[in-house]
Amino acid sequence: MKLEPRMHTNRHEYLGLPAGWIHVLRSIEKTIRVYSCLFAVLLLPLHAFAATPQDEARARQLFTEVRCVQCQSESIADSDAQIAGDMRREIRADIAGGKTDAQIRKELFAHYGDYVLFRPRFSLGNLLLWLLPPLIALIGGVILWRSRRKPAESTDYVLSDDEEKKLRVLLKKRD
Amino acid sequence: MTHINEIGNYCLVLAFCLSLAQAGLVIAGKGRGIARYAEGVSLAGAVSILIAFGVLIFAFIRSDFSVVNVYEHSHTDKPLLYKISGAWGSHEGSMLLWCTILLVYGAMITLKGRGLPEGLKLKALGVQGLLGAAFVGFTLFSSNPLARLAEAPLQGQSLNPALQDPALAFHPPMLYMGYVGMSVVFSFAVAALIEGRLDRAWARWIRPWVLLAWSFLTIGITLGAFWAYYELGWGGWWAWDPVENASFMPWLAATALLHSAIVMEKRDSLKAWTVFLGLLAFTFSMMGAFLVRSGLLTSVHSFAVDPQRGILLAAILLVTAGGGFTLFALRAPTLAPGGLFATVSRETTLVLNNLLISAALCSVFLGTLYPILMQALFDKTMSVGAPYYLLVFCPIMVAALLLVPIAGLMSWKRADLKGVLQRLMAAFAVAVLAAAIGSLFYRGPTLLSEAEYLIGLLVGFWLIFGSVRTLMQALDFRMNAIGVALKRLPGVPLATWGMILAHVGLGVFVLGAVVESHQKLSVMQGMALGDNVKLGQYELSFQSLYQKTGANYDAQGGVFEIKDGRGEVICQPKPQRRFYPASNQVQSKVALCFTPLDDLYVVMAEPQVGADGAMTWQVRFFYNPWVRLIFFGPLLMALGGVLSLCDRRLRLGIVQKAAKV
Numbered sequence: 106m107k108l109e110p111r112m113h114t115n116r117h118e119y120l121g122l123p124a125g126w127i128h129v130l131r132s133i134e135k136t137i138r139v140y141s142c143l144f145a146v147l148l149l150p151l152h153a154f155a156a157t158p159q160d161e162a163r164a165r166q167l168f169t170e171v172r173c174v175q176c177q178s179e180s181i182a183d184s185d186a187q188i189a190g191d192m193r194r195e196i197r198a199d200i201a202g203g204k205t206d207a208q209i210r211k212e213l214f215a216h217y218g219d220y221v222l223f224r225p226r227f228s229l230g231n232l233l234l235w236l237l238p239p240l241i242a243l244i245g246g247v248i249l250w251r252s253r254r255k256p257a258e259s260t261d262y263v264l265s266d267d268e269e270k271k272l273r274v275l276l277k278k279r280d
Numbered sequence: 281m282t283h284i285n286e287i288g289n290y291c292l293v294l295a296f297c298l299s300l301a302q303a304g305l306v307i308a309g310k311g312r313g314i315a316r317y318a319e320g321v322s323l324a325g326a327v328s329i330l331i332a333f334g335v336l337i338f339a340f341i342r343s344d345f346s347v348v349n350v351y352e353h354s355h356t357d358k359p360l361l362y363k364i365s366g367a368w369g370s371h372e373g374s375m376l377l378w379c380t381i382l383l384v385y386g387a388m389i390t391l392k393g394r395g396l397p398e399g400l401k402l403k404a405l406g407v408q409g410l411l412g413a414a415f416v417g418f419t420l421f422s423s424n425p426l427a428r429l430a431e432a433p434l435q436g437q438s439l440n441p442a443l444q445d446p447a448l449a450f451h452p453p454m455l456y457m458g459y460v461g462m463s464v465v466f467s468f469a470v471a472a473l474i475e476g477r478l479d480r481a482w483a484r485w486i487r488p489w490v491l492l493a494w495s496f497l498t499i500g501i502t503l504g505a506f507w508a509y510y511e512l513g514w515g516g517w518w519a520w521d522p523v524e525n526a527s528f529m530p531w532l533a534a535t536a537l538l539h540s541a542i543v544m545e546k547r548d549s550l551k552a553w554t555v556f557l558g559l560l561a562f563t564f565s566m567m568g569a570f571l572v573r574s575g576l577l578t579s580v581h582s583f584a585v586d587p588q589r590g591i592l593l594a595a596i597l598l599v600t601a602g603g604g605f606t607l608f609a610l611r612a613p614t615l616a617p618g619g620l621f622a623t624v625s626r627e628t629t630l631v632l633n634n635l636l637i638s639a640a641l642c643s644v645f646l647g648t649l650y651p652i653l654m655q656a657l658f659d660k661t662m663s664v665g666a667p668y669y670l671l672v673f674c675p676i677m678v679a680a681l682l683l684v685p686i687a688g689l690m691s692w693k694r695a696d697l698k699g700v701l702q703r704l705m706a707a708f709a710v711a712v713l714a715a716a717i718g719s720l721f722y723r724g725p726t727l728l729s730e731a732e733y734l735i736g737l738l739v740g741f742w743l744i745f746g747s748v749r750t751l752m753q754a755l756d757f758r759m760n761a762i763g764v765a766l767k768r769l770p771g772v773p774l775a776t777w778g779m780i781l782a783h784v785g786l787g788v789f790v791l792g793a794v795v796e797s798h799q800k801l802s803v804m805q806g807m808a809l810g811d812n813v814k815l816g817q818y819e820l821s822f823q824s825l826y827q828k829t830g831a832n833y834d835a836q837g838g839v840f841e842i843k844d845g846r847g848e849v850i851c852q853p854k855p856q857r858r859f860y861p862a863s864n865q866v867q868s869k870v871a872l873c874f875t876p877l878d879d880l881y882v883v884m885a886e887p888q889v890g891a892d893g894a895m896t897w898q899v900r901f902f903y904n905p906w907v908r909l910i911f912f913g914p915l916l917m918a919l920g921g922v923l924s925l926c927d928r929r930l931r932l933g934i935v936q937k938a939a940k941v
Contacts, residue, residue, distance in 0.1 A: 162725025167403060170667045178521050180547075180665060183514040185804065185885060187896060223665025225650075234650045234664070238643035238672050245635040249628075 160200050167206060170224045174217055209240055283348055288335025289426045291328040292376075293385060296420050296890045299327035299412030300447030302386070306406025311474075315402045319390045321548060323404055325412060326387035333380040336425050337367045348434035349373055355438035355862040357832035365449035366439045371589070372425035373574060374452055378569065379416045381453075381460040386412060387462060396485065397702040403471035404464075410462055414596045418556025423587050438832070438862035447507040455500030455527060455678045459565035462530060465537070466562035469555045470604055473611045477529035479708055480553045483544035486558065488925055490541060493561075494534045495921030500913040501527050509911075510870045513883040515802055515902040517910060520666045525648040526568035529641060533561040535636040540632050542644055546692055547619040552612040553634065563601040570597050571648070622694040636680035643672040681790065684783055685746020689753055707749040713740035722798060730796060736794030743787030754780075785916025792909025801903040806896040808887065813901060816881060817845035820901050826854070833858040835869070836895065842873060850875075853882040855899075879904040 168182035173189040181189040181196075199209050213221050225231045264272060286596040304323040309315030336349070340363045353366045353373070370375040386408040419425070427584030442448075454841040465486050472478050504527065509517040518524060537557040544554045570593045617691045619625040647664040654660045685707065689700045695743035715737035751757075754772050757765040803815045812821045821841050828835040837856035844850050860867065866886070873880035 114636070139298045159725060166729075170665070172665065178519065178663070178665070180519075181517055185514075185517070185900065219660060219662035221663070223663050224667035224671070225662055225664055230654070230658075230660075231650075231662075234646050234668075235672065237646060238639045238676060241642050242636055242639035242676055245639070249631065249635070253917055262416075 110236075113123060160197075163206065164193070164197050164200050167209060170210070170222065171196070171213060171225050172221050174221055180223055284335055285344065285426055285428060288332045288339075289424070291332040291335070292420055292424070292426060295325050295329040295332060295379070296413060296416040297415065298328060299372060299409050299416055301405050302409030304409075305415055306402050306409065306418075311399045311402045311403075311406070311443075315406070316398075317410065318402055319562050322383070322386045322390045322408070325409075325553075326383045327763035329376075329380050329383045332370060332426070333342075333367075333376055336373060336376060337364055338686070339366060339426070340367045343436065344432070345434070345436050346428050348427045349431055349435045351429060351433055353439045354436040355832060356435065357751055357862065358438060358444070359831045360446045361449055362439060362448065365443070365452075368423070368427075368452045369439050369443050372419070372423040374456070375415070375419040375423050375573075377452060378460060379412070379419050382408075382415055382463055383454050383723045385414050385460060385464050389467070395483075398724045400468070400471050400475055400477075400482070402472050404467040407470045408463065411467065411485060411600065414600065418589075418592055418596060422592055436861065439538075440834070441858065441860045441863065441865050441867035442511055444867075445507055446512050448511070450676055450928070451500060451503040452509060453500075454496050456533075458493050458495075458497025458500050459527075459530060459562075459568060461496060462534060462562035464489045464560040465493070466600075466604060468675075469558035469605060471746060472608045473555065476611060477615065478555060480548050481546050483541045483554060483936075486540070487541045487545060490534060490538050490558075490561075491921050491925045493544065493923070494531070494538055495714065495918045497527070497531050497534060498914050499791040502911055503532060503920075506911050509874060509907075510881075513868045513870050513900070515800070515883075515904065516880055516901065516905070517796075520647065520664075520669050522648050523529075523572050525644050526571045528623065529644055530561055530564040530568060530649070532637055532641040532644065533557055533564050536634045536641070537561050537925045539637075540634050543558070543627050543630050546686060547620070547621060549619050549621065549627060550631065550634075551615050552608075555615075556608060557634075559601070559604040563604070566593075566597045570594055583830070621692070622740040624697045625695045626690035626692050629683055629690050632683055633680055633687065633764050634687075636676055640673050640676045643669065643676065648674075656905070678735060678739055681743060681786070684786070685749060688746065688750035688779070688783070696889065703753070704746060704749055707745040708742065711738055714745075717907050724798065733794060733798045736790060736798075740787045740789075740791035740794060744784050747783040747787065748781075751776075751780050758847075774927035775924045778920040778922075778927070780920070781922030781923060782917045784912045785918075785920060787911025787913070788909050788916060792906045792911075792913060795906035796904055796910060799905045802807045802900065804898065804900045807884075807899045808890075808894045808896045813899070816903055818901075818903060819843045820899075822897075822899070823852075830858065833860045833861060833867075835859070837869075838899075840871070840882055842880055842882075851880065853880065855882045855884045857884060857886070877906050877908050879907045 140212055151247065165182065169180050169195045171192060173181045173184040173186055173192070174185050175188050176184045179186075179189075181192045196209060199212070205211075208226075210222065214226065225234060230263050302325060304319045305318045305321065306315045308873050338346075339347045339350050340354050341360070343350065343356045343363070345354075349370055349372050350366075353370045358366065366373070368374045386405065389401065389405055389408060395402075421815055466487050468482070468489075472482050477600055501524075502522070505517045508519070509515075510523075528610055535553065537560075540550050540554045540557055543550045555580050570590065573589060623840060625729055647668055651662050651664055654662050685704055686700060689703060690697075715734055718737045719730065719734045722730065722733050724733060751772070752765070755765040755768045793833075801816045803812075803813055805813050807822045808824055811823065812819055814820075819842065821843070823839045825839050826837050826839060828837060835856040835858045837854050840853045841849055842851050842853065851873035853873055855871040856869040858867045858869055861867075868885045869884065869885050870881060875880075879902070881902035881904055884901050885900075887895045887897050908927070
């Protein structure tokens with residue numbers, strides 16, 4: 106007879122059961138598993154099977170944009186809280202259901218408000234947030250460009266009044 | 281023995297009085313005469329606060345629970361390292377650490393600034409004294425770490441287990457040495473504005489301080505990121521969390537300052553801008569302290585918060601920064617314009633660098649404060665997270681980073697852009713080739729993410745190869761005379777080595793960050809003993825359980841085994857769940873498999889008993905490719921800073937002798 110894989114002996118030892126029961130328990134367990142799997146399969150809506158690698162990648166991308174509403178600042182991609190798991194499941198189902206990213210964001214926003222979106226909406230109130238940094242770079246660039254050729258001779262050192270006086274005294278002494 | 285605490289308390293009061301005296305003497309003497317005594321006072325202040333800080337650490341080592349702070353944050357069973365680091369693990373203790381570093385920097389101005397113009401030095405000491413009085417006063421009156429309990433409890437409440445970690449033991453001192461190092465620059469900026477005189481010597485004098493503070497800040501932030509990576513168990517290292525941003529903003533300001541100070545030193549230009557950045561860097565440091573300490577931010581990192589103290593800190597921040605910037609507004613127009621430069625010159629590239637870093641800084645600033653302001657002004661909650669920064673911060677930074685190698689080859693005053701680009705051709709071609717080859721191994725979910733990956737790799741390789749080209753320029757490298765060029769290696773100034781190393785480090789970091797964020801794989805699954813889970817080419821199997829008793833915790837851990845694609849066992853990670861009875865908290869300990877570049881990262885959550893009676897553990901398994909580079913790159917950068925600091929011309933306290941008339 107083949108040796109029992111270590112994992113099972115370990116697990117039942119953990120439960121403190123006599124060794125003879127292991128075989129019986131295993132077959133019961135297996136039956137339960139098979140039936141619960143079948144049950145789950147029947148319960149799942151058919152479109153859940155349409156998940157392609159692209160869908161999964163899209164889902165993961167979206168997870169990083171959605172805040173776990175009960176955690177501290179964590180996205181649902183990073184959090185292992187219960188609600189994060191639920192939200193991940195909902196989003197996966199939405200994607201499988203054929204919704205676009207924009208639709209999903211909109212629904213999340215309708216349900217939880219601005220708080221849930223780690224990528225703030227491009228709205229009037231958020232205009233400054235989105236536009237100020239590039240504007241600074243742009244305006245600064247324009248200012249630089251316009252001031253590039255100023256007709257003035259290079260004066261590497263500007264002496265202070267004190268220094269100017271001292272210089273004059275020194276020059277006079279020379280004279 | 282407990283009277284030692286009173287000595288500490290006394291020294292804290294003394295340090296407060298000495299700081300006041302230091303400022304008072306300078307003001308009374310108007311920077312002359314009796315103001316000279318401020319020097320001695322600054323030394324005495326540093327000594328007394330060091331004693332106070334030493335007493336606090338000693339109280340932690342002795343587990344003297346008559347001190348409230350020790351009672352609340354320590355435990356007799358804690359390992360010695362965490363007893364000591366507990367001294368700065370709380371709000372009160374970290375404020376005392378801040379003050380200690382502040383006063384010691386003040387003393388360093390006295391010790392290292394012998395050749396400085398007396399007026400400037402004394403005024404800087406005066407400002408430093410005011411800062412010292414504000415912060416020591418705050419610590420003393422609102423958060424005294426040496427406050428006592430009438431009756432000493434027998435046992436303490438222990439430190440948050442998440443903070444009992446070697447990286448986090450050294451994170452606050454490093455970070456604070458960076459933050460507070462900016463105070464010296466601030467003091468010198470204010471002093472120079474009062475004097476109304478800003479020249480190249482000033483820039484030369486502050487640059488080592490900026491370098492020192494910047495290097496510490498770089499190490500501090502890296503330690504913090506590393507801690508978040510392997511202690512918090514979420515597989516990431518940077519979340520654009522407000523508290524992380526609070527430390528990143530002074531770093532960005534200091535980076536800009538570092539570069540503009542070079543322009544000011546070499547070419548006497550950008551005076552007003554450099555002073556402005558000097559004021560800004562410390563303002564952001566104080567803001568960082570304020571944001572973290574006030575409880576304004578909800579964050580994974582805030583462990584010690586109190587809104588009431590926040591108001592006091594905000595007042596200090598407003599008065600200090602407000603005073604500095606008002607002075608700047610009054611005096612900046614009178615600053616003499618400096619040397620001029622042509623459109624195509626190193627100066628221009630550094631100005632562009634400053635412009636882009638400022639725009640990037642603005643995005644971090646807005647991203648951090650916008651939600652707070654929205655809440656305060658309109659009672660609206662909102663979030664700003666990684667996707668925002670990816671869209672706004674990253675493009676600006678990419679532009680700045682693409683400029684780096686070009687700036688390195690430009691000459692001062694007037695440069696030959698065509699010649700520079702020609703010399704960089706080969707480096708650019710190699711970078712493009714490397715990035716293209718690297719991109720072949722990546723299939724992203726969208727075209728955009730593939731473009732991001734390609735651009736990111738290009739920037740990283742461009743920084744590295746471009747910096748190598750800068751080194752070749754410094755060696756006057758010729759293909760037919762390699763030996764001659766190599767002989768010139770020892771002649772390359774340390775400051776140049778520092779610059780090259782820092783830029784290479786930046787490239788290394790960019791490569792790590794790009795590869796890790798795009799190629800990372802993860803799986804989360806409930807696992808029972810004997811279960812397997814596949815992730816990419818790796819297979820994780822749950823082998824057995826083990827128990828371990830630590831110094832102040834009981835750990836239950838799992839023994840796992842990871843096999844690679846060929847079925848060979850590559851490592852046996854043993855993640856743990858530690859129960860700390862003293863604080864009744866559980867902390868997950870991550871297990872890492874070290875490979876030269878990548879991490880295999882395993883963390884297990886609480887066990888759950890399933891319907892069939894089997895125990896399962898929620899296990900998260902990450903494959904983090906090239907993650908090592910993310911932490912190695914910044915260390916290279918900090919090393920570059922230290923190398924520059926060792927350059928004779930840039931040592932602390934070296935003053936340009938020729939500047940004296």
